[in-house]
Amino acid sequence: MNRRKFLVRSASTIGSLCFSGSMLFSNSALSSNKSIEKTDIQQSPALFNRSQWQTLVAIQEHLFPAKNGAPGASQFNAKAWLYQSLTYPQVNPDVIKIYQTQLNQTKDLAQKQFHKPFPKLIESEKELILRQLEKNRQSQIWLAEILNNIIEALLTDPIYGGNNNAIGWKWLGHTPGFPRPSAQQKYYLLNS
Amino acid sequence: MSQDYDVCVIGSGAGAGPVVFTLAKQGYSVLVLEKGAWLNEQDFTKDEMACCLRNGYTPNLKEQPHVVEQEKDEGGWWKMSTDDSSWNFWNGNVVGGSSNFMSGFFHRLKPVDFRQISTFGKIEGANVVDWPITYDDLEPYYDKVEKVVGVSGKVVKHPFQEPRSSKDFPYPPTAEHPIANYIDQACQEMGVHSIPMPRAILSQPDMGRNSCAYSGYCGSYGCATGAKSSSRAALLNHALATGNCKIKANSQVTKLHSNQQGKISKVEYVDAKDNTHYVDAKIYVVACQAIETSRLLLNSPGPKHPNGLANNNNQVGKNLLFAGGGAGSGRLRYAAFDQEKANKIAQHPGAFINRSVQDWYVIDDKDYGPKQKGGTIDFVHLHPNPVARASRKIWGNNGLVWGTALQNKIKTHFQDGRYIKIEAFSDWTPVNDCFVSLDPDVKDKWGKPAAKVRVGFHVNNLKSGWYLASKGADILRQMGAEDVVSFAAGDPPTNLVAGGCRFGDDPKTSVLNKNCQAHEVENLYISDGSFMPTGGSVPYTWTIYANSFRVADKIVAHLGS
Numbered sequence: 001m002n003r004r005k006f007l008v009r010s011a012s013t014i015g016s017l018c019f020s021g022s023m024l025f026s027n028s029a030l031s032s033n034k035s036i037e038k039t040d041i042q043q044s045p046a047l048f049n050r051s052q053w054q055t056l057v058a059i060q061e062h063l064f065p066a067k068n069g070a071p072g073a074s075q076f077n078a079k080a081w082l083y084q085s086l087t088y089p090q091v092n093p094d095v096i097k098i099y100q101t102q103l104n105q106t107k108d109l110a111q112k113q114f115h116k117p118f119p120k121l122i123e124s125e126k127e128l129i130l131r132q133l134e135k136n137r138q139s140q141i142w143l144a145e146i147l148n149n150i151i152e153a154l155l156t157d158p159i160y161g162g163n164n165n166a167i168g169w170k171w172l173g174h175t176p177g178f179p180r181p182s183a184q185q186k187y188y189l190l191n192s
Numbered sequence: 193m194s195q196d197y198d199v200c201v202i203g204s205g206a207g208a209g210p211v212v213f214t215l216a217k218q219g220y221s222v223l224v225l226e227k228g229a230w231l232n233e234q235d236f237t238k239d240e241m242a243c244c245l246r247n248g249y250t251p252n253l254k255e256q257p258h259v260v261e262q263e264k265d266e267g268g269w270w271k272m273s274t275d276d277s278s279w280n281f282w283n284g285n286v287v288g289g290s291s292n293f294m295s296g297f298f299h300r301l302k303p304v305d306f307r308q309i310s311t312f313g314k315i316e317g318a319n320v321v322d323w324p325i326t327y328d329d330l331e332p333y334y335d336k337v338e339k340v341v342g343v344s345g346k347v348v349k350h351p352f353q354e355p356r357s358s359k360d361f362p363y364p365p366t367a368e369h370p371i372a373n374y375i376d377q378a379c380q381e382m383g384v385h386s387i388p389m390p391r392a393i394l395s396q397p398d399m400g401r402n403s404c405a406y407s408g409y410c411g412s413y414g415c416a417t418g419a420k421s422s423s424r425a426a427l428l429n430h431a432l433a434t435g436n437c438k439i440k441a442n443s444q445v446t447k448l449h450s451n452q453q454g455k456i457s458k459v460e461y462v463d464a465k466d467n468t469h470y471v472d473a474k475i476y477v478v479a480c481q482a483i484e485t486s487r488l489l490l491n492s493p494g495p496k497h498p499n500g501l502a503n504n505n506n507q508v509g510k511n512l513l514f515a516g517g518g519a520g521s522g523r524l525r526y527a528a529f530d531q532e533k534a535n536k537i538a539q540h541p542g543a544f545i546n547r548s549v550q551d552w553y554v555i556d557d558k559d560y561g562p563k564q565k566g567g568t569i570d571f572v573h574l575h576p577n578p579v580a581r582a583s584r585k586i587w588g589n590n591g592l593v594w595g596t597a598l599q600n601k602i603k604t605h606f607q608d609g610r611y612i613k614i615e616a617f618s619d620w621t622p623v624n625d626c627f628v629s630l631d632p633d634v635k636d637k638w639g640k641p642a643a644k645v646r647v648g649f650h651v652n653n654l655k656s657g658w659y660l661a662s663k664g665a666d667i668l669r670q671m672g673a674e675d676v677v678s679f680a681a682g683d684p685p686t687n688l689v690a691g692g693c694r695f696g697d698d699p700k701t702s703v704l705n706k707n708c709q710a711h712e713v714e715n716l717y718i719s720d721g722s723f724m725p726t727g728g729s730v731p732y733t734w735t736i737y738a739n740s741f742r743v744a745d746k747i748v749a750h751l752g753s
Contacts, residue, residue, distance in 0.1 A: 063594040070599040127595075134591055147586045147594060155578040156241050172606040174578050175540060177238025177409030179416050187241050187248035191229040191442075 047086060047096050051117065052103040056082070056146075058119035059106065062126045063143070064150045071167045073150055081153035081162045082146070102142045106133060159183050197223040197438075198751060200459055200473035202445045202488070205289020206736045207479030207720025209423030209431075213340075214744035216431035220751060223438050223471060224428070225461055227251075227480075228285035230441035233425070236292070236414025240577045243412045249293065250282035255637040258483065259644040263625070271644065273634050281483055281645060283687045286414075287441050288424025290481065290687065291733060295411030296392030296420055297570050297615075298343050299730035300334045300738075302354045302553060303327040304565070308619075308726055312564050318650050319511050319622040321725050324697050324706040331357055333738035338362055341737055342399065342421040345390030352553040366395045366404055367543040370536035371524070371612060375547045375571055378670035389546040389570060392421035392733065401425055406542035408576050443469075446638055448476065448501055448716075450494030455715050456501070462638060475747055479720035479740070482512060486628040486692040486722065487643035489703075502693075502710040507703045509628035512645065513691035513727040514684030516618040516653030517567060518661030521574065522673030525609035529672070537610050541573040545612065552663055553729060555656070566656055567618035567729030569664040574611035581605060612668060614678060616660035618729045621650035626684075628692050649682045656729075657681075690721030690732050707746040708739070719743045 048056065057079050066072025073079075086095060109129050110118040118129065133139040153162030155169065159181055163169065169176060198220040201208050208224065216222050228249070242248030257275040264270055274280055284290030304311055306323040314320065335357050337343060344363035347356065365388045372388075379386035393410075397403045401418035410420070418425045431437040442464035449470075451457040458472040478485050486509040490500035500508055526534040548570050555566035574581070585601040586593055593601060620626075625648025630641040657680025665678035696702030699711035708723050710716040719740040721732050728735065 064599070065595060067596055068599070070596075070603075130594075140592060143592055143594075144586060147592065147598070148583050151582045151586070152245065152579055155582055156245070157239055160241060169578070172578070172603060174606060175408070177407045177413070177576065178405070179237050181237035181239040181242065185235065185237055185239070185242075187239060187246050190231060190235060190242065190248055 047083070047091065048100060048103065051107065052100060053079075055103050055106055055118045056099075058126070059130065059143075059146060060150060062123070062130065063147055064154070069171065071154070071171055073153070076153050076164055076167055077162050078150050078153040082149050084161075085149055085152075098138075098142060102133075102139055105139065106130075109133065157181055159186060195472045195474050197221045197471070197473040199223070199475045199477060199747065200225065200471060201477040201479065202459065203289060203479035203481065203485075203720065204287050204423060204428060204439065205284075205479065205481060205720065206291040206423050206733050207481070207722075207740050208289070208477070209291070209341075209427035210337075210737055210740035211477050211479070211717075211719050211744045211747065212431045212437055213427040214741065215747065215751075216434045216437040218748055219434075219436060220748075221436055221438075222431065223440065223473065224287075225443040225445050225459065225471075226285075226287050226289075226439060226441050227444040228287065228289075228441065230287040230439065231292075231414065233414075233416050233418050236416045238407060238409040238413055238416075240579055243293065243414075244577055245579060247280075247282075249284050249286050249414070250280065251285060253280065256282075257634055257636070257642050259631040259634050259642055261644055261646040263648055269646065271631070273642070279686065281643075281686050281689070283481065283689075286424075287439060288422045288428060291422040292414045292420070292424060293412050294392065294420070294422070294731075294733055295572070296733070297548075297572075297731050298345075298390040298392045298734040299548070299550075299568055300354050301327065301330070301728040301730065301735055302352060304554060305726065305728040308565065312562075315621060315650070315652060317623060318652070319624065321694075321696065321701075323725060324695060327354065330735070330738055330742060331355065333741040334734065336741050337734060337737045340741075341392065341426040342394050342401070343390050343392055343734070344395040346388045348385075348387050350385035350387050350550060352550045361390060363395045363398070365546060366391055366393050367406055369541055369543040369545050369573070370539055371545050371610070372547050374524075374537075374671050375545070375612075375667065378667050379549065382667065382670055384549055384551050384667065386547050386549055389544075389548040391544065391546060394419040394421070399426070400429070408540060408542040408573070410544075411575065412577075444638065445480075445488060446491070446640055448478075448488065448492040450492070450497055450501060450713065452495050454494070454496030454713060456713060466638070474751065475715050475717065477717045477719050477743075477747070479718065481720055482689045482692045482722045483628050483643050483645060485718060485720055486512075487630065487641075489693070490628070490630050490643075491640050497712070502703055502712045502716060504712055505700050507694065507701065509692050510624075511622040511691050511694055511725065512626045512628055513620045513622060513689065513721075513724060514626075514647075514686070515688035515727060515731065516620040516649075516657055516680075517685075517729075518614075518616040518618075518657030518678060518680035520614035520616075520661045520665050520668070520676065520678030521611050522614075522665070522668035522671075522676035523609040523611050524672065525674050527608070528674065541576065541610065545571050545573055547571040549664070549667070552660060555659065560655075560659060564656075565619050565729060567616060567660050569660050569667075570615045570617070571664070571667075572613050572615060574613050578606075609674075612671075612673065614661055614664035614668065616657060616664055616680075617731060618653065618656035618660055620684070620727050621652045622691065622726060623648055623650050625649075647684050649684070654680050654682055688731060690724040690727055690736075693718050693722035694725045695723040696725060708743045709746065709750075717743055717747055
């Protein structure tokens with residue numbers, strides 16, 4: 001996926017009205033996914049440096065915190081989900097660059113305003129930084145993609161690696177459809 | 193010359209199934225070439241990733257894109273590959289086609305749909321025509337679909353009930369959610385006729401298929417019981433059982449070769465390993481869904497067809513149709529009702545709402561304008577997909593919503609009430625600026641030009657869409673629904689597509705004759721929704737099935753002659 005596509009796809013989710021249930025989201029995610037369990041972030045292509053990963057995880061946890069009975073992003077593997085979204089079928093340098101730029105901006109803004117790395121900020125400070133970032137259109141689209149990605153990790157079938165023990169479904173009292181897919185029926189295995 | 197098969201059918205969805213079924217049953221040898229995989233009931237699960245978030249049943253857009261051409265605000269057109277956008281014109285590329293994934297909201301066209309010019313006169317800026325056949329010509333085939341493909345429902349009296357040769361449906365309605373009764377009550381209070389929506393779903397086991405299991409996940413998902421009347425479950429499986437039908441999955445047809453006489457001489461296709469094969473037959477039937485049918489013809493020039501097969505009058509791809517209309521929704525908040533009613537509303541949405549209103553199929557309202565075509569309003573459960581539903585909550589009035597505020601919004605949506613969705617169907621008025629052509633730049637992975645789809649629309653689509661959706665919204669309000677919204681948009685619903693190879697009596701303005709045989713190519717029939725010159729104000733699938741049965745009889749006559 002190139003940079004233009006990232007922006008176009010993201011923008012298409014804003015204020016769109018959809019006629020058929022599946023139309024709006026049929027193609028809105030970052031890219032296709034392969035098995036999350038095959039992912040080993042430590043040995044993976046170096047998408048981000050340590051500080052960028054830490055910032056990303058802190059952003060995910062701020063956007064979807066473990067509070068008031070809601071599961072937090074780290075409880076349903078949001079980090080690994082994001083990784084696989086960015087690396088299947090291959091690492092796309094354009095999209096990675098957007099992430100790196102945005103993460104660096106987040107880091108710089110935190111440093112400039114509070115003289116601390118983003119993950120070390122208290123909640124209200126993180127909120128301030130992210131809301132400030134959001135004022136920039138491209139940053140807003142980037143944050144929306146992170147949110148969409150978190151929701152995928154929260155509510156897709158656990159066979160894909162997110163939604164551990166159906167934690168997301170249980171939180172919402174959501175009844176999945178039956179039959180549910182087996183591990184051998186992941187969407188990318190259907191045609192093999 | 194001896195041919196490999198009597199008939200070669202390209203595509204295997206609703207337009208193909210009846211032809212394949214009829215010919216195989218009559219002893220003709222039939223080859224079906226389907227570009228997608230062969231999945232069966234046991235392969236279909238309720239996986240939002242497969243159906244909706246990723247391309248589980250449709251091609252990779254990087255390898256097989258379309259190009260969409262939209263109107264600029266300042267005039268003129270700009271184009272974009274679907275690989276670079278959120279558009280996707282593929283609707284299910286597996287054996288049985290997108291009929292595997294339909295919701296199966298089945299309505300017939302009505303007599304007036306065949307005679308729009310005669311009834312209402314011309315619409316400025318539109319290419320509306322009367323059909324070369326009448327409702328009476330198609331009625332026996334609608335009836336056949338009910339019985340052979342399987343349609344459940346119940347006939348009730350209402351102002352726009354079309355004539356029927358059978359008194360009632362062969363299968364009783366599918367199980368109904370209590371919300372259906374509340375819609376009936378509201379409609380009765382308003383003097384509106386609510387009708388049970390016919391469904392292409394078996395409500396009881398028959399014809400080797402199981403009944404619906406009411407999982408609550410129907411539209412966009414493949415059916416795991418065989419109850420949904422897909423071309424595969426209802427027709428192709430029976431055609432295979434005759435021993436006269438062969439289906440080759442993962443077979444992408446790349447060209448129809450034609451000879452000096454202008455007739456098709458062979459089909460060229462590539463298999464899953466990209467090996468090229470050729471096959472010939474006495475008759476060729478194309479049913480790839482409207483856009484790809486036109487594209488295949490345009491990609492198949494020959495000695496007598498320099499502009500593409502059957503395109504010497506430049507009609508292939510023209511007057512493409514989607515579905516006009518509008519949509520809306522409302523929420524029945526549990527706390528707004530007494531406990532007993534709240535419990536009923538909260539019942540798991542496995543059973544269907546299945547209610548339609550056709551009181552405004554023709555709008556006779558002075559405030560709206562002269563008497564004209566309106567359409568159908570369907571009431572359905574909100575699509576159950578949890579990711580889709582939760583993702584819609586990330587945008588608020590002032591930008592992004594996240595943190596506890598987002599979590600509360602999502603939780604409220606899932607737990608405080610049940611949503612009813614309105615889907616309003618009106619005619620997609622045929623216009624010059626809605627058509628398929630070949631893109632000069634973008635190609636698929638086999639090097640064939642991608643279809644470019646210009647998606648211009650007539651303002652009538654919006655007008656009727658708004659009108660119908662707001663009527664639906666009034667009914668929801670009468671029921672006590674909250675947060676009621678209704679709207680119409682000009683963008684086409686990509687899963688409801690027809691036209692592009694009109695049938696008609698004049699070769700200058702149509703691709704097919706009234707038998708859906710190409711005017712210019714004696715051994716070519718087109719049996720998907722491409723033939724439709726106007727779409728009617730209902731989803732297309734029942735009409736596509738019915739017409740394909742009609743075309744099958746014409747092909748039988750052709751082969752027998």
